[in-house]
Amino acid sequence: MQLSERLTAVAGFVTEGNRLADIGTDHGYVPIYLVEQGKIPSAIAMDINKGPLERAKEHIKEYNFTDKIQVRLSDGLEKLEAGEADTVLIAGMGGNLIVRILQNGSKALQNIKELVLSPHSEIDIVREYLCQNKYEIVEENMVYDSGKYYTVIKAIPCEKEVVYMPEELEYGRYMKYGDHKVFSDYVDYENRKLKELIDNLSKQSSENAKERIVQLEYNFKLNEKVREGNGANVR
Structure with a gap:
């Protein structure tokens, strides 16, 4: 499967060997791509809307991955049990909604190894939430796709809150002007x-x-x- 530049960047942040939960999976492209590449052993593709989920089911069946990718109708992380996934991926929505999903799904996030997030807006709000809720941002990337800029963030659980300067909340800490x-x-x-x-x-x-x-x-x-x-x- 060929992904857009945006989704390729998102998929690239998922650690090899991790079990994936893709929240707001839409067509299920990222889980299919990662399983096809042999990068992950399994995935749970979740979406709040039946239409996209049905399309995801069709694509998963087309690629013969029904034994490796589950499909669940879910409002955010609601239908994900703690310990079912190592990586939680949330992409393709605004920062406020991503934060709300993380807040409401705190139980499901117990024992996860990493978050991969790609907010389309309010990126500073996402960074601030992560810092205040004991997640350390360990990597960021930005791509330009179809006339828009997209940021991808990888964060891992940590022991204490992380302090970011205002400009770091706005622009991140890992991409340097003049180098990237x-x-x-x-x-x-x-x-x-x-x-x-x-x-x-x-x-x-x-x-x-x-x-x-x-x-x-x-x-x-x-x-x-x-x-x-x-x-x-x-x-």
Whole structure:
């Protein structure tokens, strides 16, 4: 099976030999790919919607992996029992929803070895949640696929909370500006976007516009720290 660049990056973060639980599996492509590659022994493909799950079932049957990939209708981690998976993968949804799934599924996450997360938005909220709930982010990657930037995060359970600087929550700690091409392009893109927003709002006189400018200027300073090498990724 051939995956998109985004899903290839996601699949690449799953540790070889781990049992996988793919939350929001959609078509079941990632579990199928990983089993086909011999990277994982088994997977549980889970989704809240019957339609995508039926398509996943069809694809799994097509590849003759019904003995290795289970399919479950589940709201987040609801139908996953503790100890059934080593890797929990959640991709293709917003950061707030990912955090809510992790919060509601804390029992199912007992004894897991790693989380692989790819939020489409609110990435800082995901990083903050992980840091505050005794998960250490050990690896990150970013890809550009179909006109959008996608971040992939790998985190493992740890003994204590992890402290991140504001710019690290926003941009991560493991991709360095100037070294990682896609990340560098993303930081430059964000820089241009913030400048444009600040310029446009500066033409308005409302209090809401002024408050928004303050926040955007703060974000711009974080961006500049990363571009100058004084913020995230200096380790």
